[in-house]
Amino acid sequence: MHPKSLPKFARLLPIIVLSIHYISCQIKIGSADKSAEVMEGSCEPMSCGTVTNISYPFWLGGEQPPYCGHPHFELRCTEDKHVLFQLFHKEYVVQQISHKTNSLWLVDPIFNSYKFEKGQECPITKENIDLDITQDYFIISRANKELIFYKCETRPPKTFNDVHPTCNEYLFIRYGGNYSDVLPPNVLPECESLHPVPVIAHDDEEKIDYDALLSEGFLVEWDDCKICRESGDKCEYDNSLGRPSSFYYSCSNYESHCPENINPAKSHNHRHPNWRIVTGIRVGLIGLAVAGFVCLLYIHCRKRKHSGSSTLLSQTASSFHTNSYTDPELGDEQFHTQIFMYEELVDATDGFSSSNELGDGGFGTVYKGKLRDGRTVAIKRFKNNYRRIELFMNEIYILSSFRHQNLVSLYGCISRHARELLLVYEYVPNGTVADHLHGARASEEALTCGARASEEALTWPRRMRIATETAEALCYLHAVTPQIIHRDVKTTNILLDRSFHVKVADFGLSRLFPVNVTHISTAPQGTPGYLDPEYHHCYRLTDKSDVYSFGVVLVELISSKSAVDVNRERQDINLSKMAIRMIQNQELEQLVDANIWFQSNAEMRTMIEQVAEIAFRCLQAEREMRPTMKEVLEALREIAAHEGYGRDKGVEADVAVDDEESLLRKKSSQSPDTVIEKWESSSTTPNSTG
Numbered sequence: 001m002h003p004k005s006l007p008k009f010a011r012l013l014p015i016i017v018l019s020i021h022y023i024s025c026q027i028k029i030g031s032a033d034k035s036a037e038v039m040e041g042s043c044e045p046m047s048c049g050t051v052t053n054i055s056y057p058f059w060l061g062g063e064q065p066p067y068c069g070h071p072h073f074e075l076r077c078t079e080d081k082h083v084l085f086q087l088f089h090k091e092y093v094v095q096q097i098s099h100k101t102n103s104l105w106l107v108d109p110i111f112n113s114y115k116f117e118k119g120q121e122c123p124i125t126k127e128n129i130d131l132d133i134t135q136d137y138f139i140i141s142r143a144n145k146e147l148i149f150y151k152c153e154t155r156p157p158k159t160f161n162d163v164h165p166t167c168n169e170y171l172f173i174r175y176g177g178n179y180s181d182v183l184p185p186n187v188l189p190e191c192e193s194l195h196p197v198p199v200i201a202h203d204d205e206e207k208i209d210y211d212a213l214l215s216e217g218f219l220v221e222w223d224d225c226k227i228c229r230e231s232g233d234k235c236e237y238d239n240s241l242g243r244p245s246s247f248y249y250s251c252s253n254y255e256s257h258c259p260e261n262i263n264p265a266k267s268h269n270h271r272h273p274n275w276r277i278v279t280g281i282r283v284g285l286i287g288l289a290v291a292g293f294v295c296l297l298y299i300h301c302r303k304r305k306h307s308g309s310s311t312l313l314s315q316t317a318s319s320f321h322t323n324s325y326t327d328p329e330l331g332d333e334q335f336h337t338q339i340f341m342y343e344e345l346v347d348a349t350d351g352f353s354s355s356n357e358l359g360d361g362g363f364g365t366v367y368k369g370k371l372r373d374g375r376t377v378a379i380k381r382f383k384n385n386y387r388r389i390e391l392f393m394n395e396i397y398i399l400s401s402f403r404h405q406n407l408v409s410l411y412g413c414i415s416r417h418a419r420e421l422l423l424v425y426e427y428v429p430n431g432t433v434a435d436h437l438h439g440a441r442a443s444e445e446a447l448t449c450g451a452r453a454s455e456e457a458l459t460w461p462r463r464m465r466i467a468t469e470t471a472e473a474l475c476y477l478h479a480v481t482p483q484i485i486h487r488d489v490k491t492t493n494i495l496l497d498r499s500f501h502v503k504v505a506d507f508g509l510s511r512l513f514p515v516n517v518t519h520i521s522t523a524p525q526g527t528p529g530y531l532d533p534e535y536h537h538c539y540r541l542t543d544k545s546d547v548y549s550f551g552v553v554l555v556e557l558i559s560s561k562s563a564v565d566v567n568r569e570r571q572d573i574n575l576s577k578m579a580i581r582m583i584q585n586q587e588l589e590q591l592v593d594a595n596i597w598f599q600s601n602a603e604m605r606t607m608i609e610q611v612a613e614i615a616f617r618c619l620q621a622e623r624e625m626r627p628t629m630k631e632v633l634e635a636l637r638e639i640a641a642h643e644g645y646g647r648d649k650g651v652e653a654d655v656a657v658d659d660e661e662s663l664l665r666k667k668s669s670q671s672p673d674t675v676i677e678k679w680e681s682s683s684t685t686p687n688s689t690g
Helices: 008-025 033-041 210-215 226-230 275-304 317-323 342-348 388-401 433-438 440-447 450-456 460-479 533-538 543-559 575-584 602-618 629-640
Strands: 046-048 051-054 074-077 083-087 090-098 103-107 138-140 145-152 163-165 171-178 191-193 197-199 218-222 312-316 334-340 357-360 364-370 376-382 410-414 422-426 483-485 494-496 502-504 511-513
Touching: 051 090, 197 210, 197 218, 334 342, 334 422, 342 364, 342 376, 342 422, 376 388, 388 410, 388 422, 433 440, 433 494, 433 543, 460 483, 460 494, 460 502, 460 543, 460 602, 460 629, 483 543, 533 543, 543 575, 543 602, 543 629, 575 602, 602 629
Parallel strands: 334 410
Antiparallel strands: 046 051, 074 083, 083 090, 090 103, 103 218, 138 218, 145 171, 145 191, 145 197, 163 171, 312 334, 357 364, 364 376, 376 422, 410 422, 483 511, 494 502
């Protein structure tokens, strides 16, 4: 663009920037040489009792200035020279700090100097220790071993030689392998396994004193400013950036990059001590000037641009990356979808009236609406979340690029530059699978009698079809190129039409896999109760993560129970763990919903047992032991083809709905205590009978 073609205000930008630079250079900064010397000399390593080398990121509160360490690493030295460390609501005794291995030796005060005696109340922690220290700064070291406690109704058989009693006659303890925060299976009859407790490892397991072992504590690890320390420099906390929830270091004498979230800086002796203030003022003023210039230029261009009411949104994936978020997994394809005017969608929903609300999720609310052309649609209104553009563009890309009869259809969207982000989908009138299994519709169906009840109920043939069609949708997503991982498979994301056919929805969290890649390392996202444990603990997302979530869906279809319910017994709060336990113990009859004729129909019973076996394989903790979605689909189709399945039982006819308005799914009426939140070949696959 020629300079003369720019608006007049654009030609003033260089003069504005130079003026700001000159003014910032004239700002007088008070003397700080003396304070720099104080900062340099007041963060020397300290000791308290037997704990030595208390240095960054740790610091002694009350004895050192706060910048000597990170806010979440504050230690306290007691009068009797014990070092205490607060982790959330619990205080631990520090035995040793190792900067070489970035490890901290802690002892729970409840076990410190405690002697177990028969008849006494055992001081066993009532909660998983991981829940106390699950923050960005610490993890429990995998170098720990674990003690597994079993609360029993009777004494274990003598054959369990590795189980030993503690101070309580019916509380037993077992020395396990390397520590894992996963609740161990119940290997003892009539016993409940409690959360594992990490302990310092011992080589001679035959001579372990379990009482003393608990009092010795465990190790936790933290990240560190290792590069700065190896350069011979000091690490200090820089609170001027105003984000105490993250690591920030002032690495003096060091110009290169420090680890993540580290703020490198020159030595106090070579750089003005208040250089950050000067730099901040300069950057801030220049940023304001540039932002103002860009806004004026944008407004100028918009006035010259003619915009229609309905056009096609056509953006390349590279534009998608630049303007919304960076994701190298997307290709270069273009995607198209109709753009709606904001006013039309407001009118379609009666101003987003609560009477038209279909559902409310973590990232948006869905409304029923009627467009000017007469179509009934579902409109998702994204909440004001920092990830809303990412989720918005993700759904547009996937649903406009891939089509399947069991995936919900996207009709269009609103411009990304509008005041709100809205997506327009086909309206699927019969609610979600969760509604029919354990939601508002399940309650309505329980109160309905006669022919209407059979028309609306989720009978076994319908549940079988829902399982098969959901598997078909996921199998399709896993088979396309690039492969799509849904990452939020759950019964609230499986919609049903009037004939109880499946429409899988909500692709905001979905990820695209590059070709020839086995997994993607990413922070776990999903819904409690459905989340793949290996993805949760190892941050490795694979197509088997969807398989695990689908296994939970299968168990819900069998049991009509929610994936997580804190009203159940502690060991059964998580439906997947309940299902594994019951299937392994051959207690399937206690798991299955009695309303699907489990006891009265032998053929149906066999089919349910076969589906339960598939669910059991999908729920294996190790992804290698789970089947692929293709194998799951083939197995379900084989079960569905069983002789006699599909014969008329008075439930398979497509039903007509009397009142379309009754199909609106209102806000969930479930109890607030309910959270709605590996199979490679037949020769290597585990089965429920062991």
